[in-house]
Amino acid sequence: MYSIVSTAIIQGIQSIPVSVEADVSDGMPMFEMVGFLASEVKEARERVRTALRNSGFVLPPKHITINFTPANIRKSGSGFDLPIAAAILAALEKVPKASLEETFLIGEVGLNGKVQPVHGVLPMVAEAKERGIRRCIVPMENKSEAELVAEMKVFGVGSIEMLVHLLRGEKTEEEETIFPIEEKESAADEPDFADIQGQKMVKRACEVAVCGMHNLLMIGPPGSGKTMMAMRIPSILPPLDEKEQMELSKVYSVSGLFLERKGLMCERPFRSPHHTITAQGLAGGGVVPKPGEISLAHKGVLFLDELPEFQKNTLEILRQPMEEKKVRLVRLQGSYEYPAEFMLVAAMNPCRCGNYPDMHKCHCTQTSIERYLGKISKPLIDRIDVCVEAPRIEFKELRGDKKEETSATIRERVVQVQKIQQERYAGESFCFNSQIPAVKIREYCRLDDKQEAYMEQIYKRLTLTARSYHKILKVARTLADMDGEEKIQNRHLNEAICYRSLDKKFWERV
Ligand SMILES: [Zn+2]
Known part of the structure; x- marks a missing residue:
């Protein structure tokens, strides 16, 4: 009996899709997890087993294998608990497999079966949407965050029990959490x-x-x-x-x-x-x-x-x-x-x-x-x-x-x-x-011959570095833009030099 669940991990602020597969077969009773796992993911085995038992699902004495793909990415974090639990429940036919199709899952699970919030739900759900997934199940506390992704049907679950009800399509008393209305500070404050x-x-x-x-x-x-x-x-x-x-x-x-x-x-x-x-x-x-x-x-x-x-x-x-x-x-x-x-x-x-x-x-x-x-x-x-x-x-x-x-x-x-x-x-x-690269300075911060000569003097007098010289030109460019001038004028150069000479005043002697 086999099942598969879509989830993801975060690298930086990127979300990388991960699939969790569960296979339950006869044979020596054991529970193994493979697929380049960090230690906290390996611990999920005990956490999920206990959480399932405390939610009324005792794992049968069978050979249970959980596999994470792709195998070349190290899986870290605790958000895999909920996908693992769902995959096992589906493989054991406790919930219909079809309910997990095209559904994204993420969440940490406590030993008591309660679902805990995780970090990075927004980028994960946004990425899932780009993959064409239109349904996601997330911890209750992350629900409003996931809902920021448009055209995504979001379900929040607070426990494994709620997850099972949801996947079986059973009606539960909807745990509507009422958020206080965001108090927007008045403009005056x-x-x-x-x-x-x-x-x-x-x-x-x-x-x-x-x-x-x-x-x-x-x-x-x-x-x-x-x-x-x-x-x-x-x-x-x-x-x-x-x-x-x-x-x-x-x-x-x-x-x-x-x-x-x-x-x-x-x-x-x-x-x-x-x-x-x-x-x-x-x-x-x-x-x-x-x-x-x-x-x-x-x-x-x-x-x-x-x-x-x-x-x-x-x-x-x-x-x-x-x-x-x-x-x-x-x-x-x-x-x-x-x-x-x-x-x-x-x-x-x-x-x-x-x-x-x-x-x-x-x-x-x-x-x-x-x-x-x-x-x-x-x-x-x-x-x-x-x-x-x-x-x-x-x-x-x-x-x-x-x-x-x-x-x-x-x-x-x-x-x-x-x-x-x-x-x-x-x-x-x-x-x-401020972001003009050195090679483009001449193109965008053009000076005439007189200005070039003047800046050469300044360069020597203030013993500027190439970097600080470029900074002066970039600031002068901004000052010209503020005046709506296409060409940098002398007054722009002078003001920009002022912003540079202050550090001279203090650091000269240091
Ligand atoms: Zn002092």
């Missing part, structure tokens, strides 16, 4: 740039950074509003389109952060990990690999406050994903890839006390300042496009009742500038000025 008085320069830098998706560093004393401004950056990013919402939701699904949600992720994330975070927490990883903060910040903002306090090796981890827009983890069972297309926003005090270079107030020694700034490596600084000083807020600014621009107004401009870039780079593999 959302952070808005209009809340911040003054800081014109920093706001300008934020807008420039967002327009070209450049990385941003704010340097300034405590209380200058760096964090407040960083928090408001998602409010001026263009809204996520449907494809982006789905992609981001998959990352959150795999991370197990989706259970309490109803509906796709529709806001751009703002992640602000504490400086004690480990390299693994930032990049992702673990025995059962999970996306890190940089992937949770996908399509949004990764904010690193007090940048020099982060472990140096933790920050170095950022370099590769910042270039590639994704993070790759190599594991025994293969390599995983998580998307990590985030905008890096960092903030720091200029010294330990926060007042440097105001020597009237700063009491730090030269060595201490150097040590503090030296914690940030040159290659990391080189990867930051826009560097801006956030001065202490003047008292008159603080009390000012000047009406400040709202995030919505700024966002309108950002959308326009990003549209210019999308049209320009339509045939390219990148979308924003």
Whole structure:
């Protein structure tokens, strides 16, 4: 007696189809499972056997073989319990085999027969739909997540007993779970740039950074509003389109952060990990690999406050994903890839006390300042496009009742500038000025002879690296786009140089 069930495993945020076959025959009584299994999958044998017994199905003394295909992929995770249980029940003819045809199953099972939620249901069900499957059975807690996939009939089960009723087509008292209606924060509570008085320069830098998706560093004393401004950056990013919402939701699904949600992720994330975070927490990883903060910040903002306090090796981890827009983890069972297309926003005090270079107030020694700034490596600084000083807020600014621009107004401009870039780079593999590869700089950031000569001087005077020189040109490209100019003007170059010379001011002596 044979049966087969469709399920899947997650690698990165990709779902890979797996089939679970069960064969029950006469012969020496035993229960074996084959097909390149991780230890937690091997343990499923005992878990499923006990769960079935506690649900009223004692396994007969027969030869039971469970086979997982394809054989070349290592099977990990605990989501196979439910497919194994269903396959055995069908092979034993306790449930009709036809009920499992073209049905996708996933779920963990407790010893008492209760079905537990699993991570990654959204990408698995989405992939099953692409394969032509139109029915899925998932843990009750994952039901609303699976229902986000259109044209998929979703059944949630809370126990093996419910699964059996469902597969037999028996009527049960429908366990309708009533979700509270998602409380949408009223727009008034959302952070808005209009809340911040003054800081014109920093706001300008934020807008420039967002327009070209450049990385941003704010340097300034405590209380200058760096964090407040960083928090408001998602409010001026263009809204996520449907494809982006789905992609981001998959990352959150795999991370197990989706259970309490109803509906796709529709806001751009703002992640602000504490400086004690480990390299693994930032990049992702673990025995059962999970996306890190940089992937949770996908399509949004990764904010690193007090940048020099982060472990140096933790920050170095950022370099590769910042270039590639994704993070790759190599594991025994293969390599995983998580998307990590985030905008890096960092903030720091200029010294330990926060007042440097105001020597009237700063009491730090030269060595201490150097040590503090030296914690940030040159290659990391080189990867930051826009560097801006956030001065202490003047008292008159603080009390000012000047009406400040709202995030919505700024966002309108950002959308326009990003549209210019999308049209320009339509045939390219990148979308924003910050992503122009070195070989294309000349083509897209064209300078005239005079400007070339000027930039040569700057290159020498600021002892720029090739990378930081390119950053200046890319930012100048963004500034030109903001002015609706096809050609980069001198004022654009000068402003872009300003965003670069600040790091000189602080790091020159280090
Ligand atoms: Zn100081």
